[in-house]
């Protein structure tokens with residue numbers, strides 16, 4: 001049974017439903033409410049095609065017919081606010097390319113048991129340690145989906161992949177990737193995570209993966225012992241990436257089974273984490289006969 005969407009032309013910013021758009025630059029407020037903002041025609045389209053719950057969409061009237069088929073088959077009633085792009089820009093506080101935005105609801109985080117149960121072998125997971133740049137996180141998510149990663153584990157000190165810039169840089173691929181956000185698993189009252197889903201650090205989580213036969217491989221530019229071409233990604237594995245500034249922290253590196261480097265000339269100390277993830281995941285897919 002499909003619900004119809006409702007259309008509201010905006011002539012003021014008074015509607016409480018518009019609040020999330022007015023607070024786009026305050027991501028903490030969105031996280032507390034368990035919502036995120038999707039921007040751009042492609043990303044909003046992918047959100048509407050996904051199983052994620054959607055609260056509202058804002059768009060210039062000329063886009064309505066394009067989005068109508070997607071809106072009509074949604075299971076929930078979505079409010080569609082229509083406004084001139086220029087008017088919307090005064091609401092969000094910056095200039096936009098297309099003026100198409102949506103507010104979606106962050107799903108409850110998956111638990112480790114869920115992803116182990118739902119991921120056929122050979123399993124492929126990615127974990128990020130203290131990755132705080134939302135754009136990099138979004139690019140990494142896009143690579144994960146492109147190369148068949150089954151779940152992303154976001155360390156307790158990393159940014160959320162549901163930050164606006166991360167969602168935008170993922171090009172909406174985040175809607176296809178199961179995510180474990182360790183920082184959120186403690187918030188059981190909001191997310192109703194299962195009682196056993198209490199792992200709070202990435203190092204502990206990696207240990208648990210190892211107990212289930214998953215090899216944890218640190219992507220580490222200073223790993224002198226093993227180069228990417230010598231590593232074996234054919235079995236169950238979780239590839240761990242570090243932060244922009246400090247790389248992988250000592251406890252997380254210590255929890256990994258091995259560290260592997262993409263060789264670099266002496267003048268270059270490392271790659272951007274998104275680029276490093278693309279190289280690692282391509283090699284993984286190649287070894288598994290997927291490309």
Ligand SMILES: C[S@@+](CC[C@H](N)C(=O)[O-])C[C@H]1O[C@@H](n2cnc3c(N)ncnc32)[C@H](O)[C@@H]1O
Pocket residue numbers: 218219220221222240241242243244245246247248260261262263264269270271272273274276277
């Ligand atoms: C910008 S790098 C971190 C640089 C940091 N200054 C360091 O020395 O580790 C961010 C992450 O990308 C991955 N990475 C970047 N270049 C890499 C390389 N050559 N080999 C393996 N991983 C790499 C690692 O996971 C790293 O933690």
